[in-house]
Amino acid sequence: MTADLTKQSIVIGQSTLGKPVTVEFIGNKESSMRIFIIAGQHGDEKYSRKAVDELVKYLKLKSDCSFFAAILTDVNPDGYENNTRENSKSIDLNRDHISLQSNEIAAIHSFVRGWMPKIIIDVHNYPPRRKHLLKKQMILSHDIFVDIPTNPAILQILSDNKLNEFFTTLKSDLHSKGMSCERYAIFQKSGKIRHSTIDIKDARNSLSLKFGAFCIILEGREPLKKDGIEGEKRTISSQYHALCSIINWAEKNKKEFEKKEHIPKMNELVPIRARYRESNEILKMELKNSKTKQTSEVNLKRYSPNIEIAQFIEMPEWYLVPKSLTTLLEVLKKHGFSHHSKTNIQKQVEVYHLKDSQTDRKTSKKRIKKKIKTISISDYVIFPTAQLGGRFLALLLEPNSKFGLHRFPELKLNFSENREYPVLRI
């Protein structure tokens, strides 16, 4: 969808119950720094939407914007109305960025493809109390949790120094307002600690990988009931200040986001499997003690800050999807991938064969071998990899990808009886 920039707002899609999903535009439309802000993927996270409403009010009064913002305050209007996390089809929208089963997320992908923001901010709320943490008397206490794209197939837009600067600036801006901010940390039941998932089914990784945007997730701590109205105000205000801080930082660092090449090259190596690697590093983090109510710095071991790539594939020129796999083709077309077909042409293709029926139980990796054969490709739809989102395409279609569409049984993309993977490579 190409947005009509003369308008102040556009309806980009409709919820299942027919409510409009509306994007509002604010700022300097000539600016190369385009920022897309989305809130309310989870319908029950009302504070995130209120914080973005505050931001809209502020930006409308600000006369000197050097950026152009598109703001979608309510991604999930049905969930908002029913106060549910999911939409009215029980789809968790922030897990739907691969299969695009919901109208709402399909509309977002189509909008991003047309508008091509440099930065996307995905605004949420997080519950500070988790059962397994309470057993250890721990409550998460940061006003803001923030994270950046983490899937290793995403080309890093910013240097490590710039990324550090991003976190440091946000933390110190919030600190000056008496609020706290930390990089999102997930405390697993096993005791391991890591940052946000490397899976590509959420907005952060999917939109970054597909469109080369720098997609940030911003989570405001949900107030507890006993915090009352003051707690609610604090949550909204901390998310509002975090949004302002990120926008200021983006304005100052515009140059960092220019001149990026997002189209992959043939034979380029693309990581399709990765794992978290525990380090000797200790994560120092402020946590609240549920008994004493005191907040203090805790030394956390079993921290996995690093992501280790476990397998690469070499990028083919084309992926060939059988015309008979209509459900899969529908998903790929919804993603907006360009494609074509050829009639009566014989080509040498690469076919994946399952070597034996065993799947490594620990890694779920299949033992496969590539074979070459010559076939007529008229029964296939051709998806060139030299296009925007080419790496995303590889992660979706490679049989050994940890992030692939073969994880969705309804797409019937598993190994067939004769152990041949249906999608081919050239």
Ligand SMILES: [Zn+2]
């Ligand atoms: Zn959420």
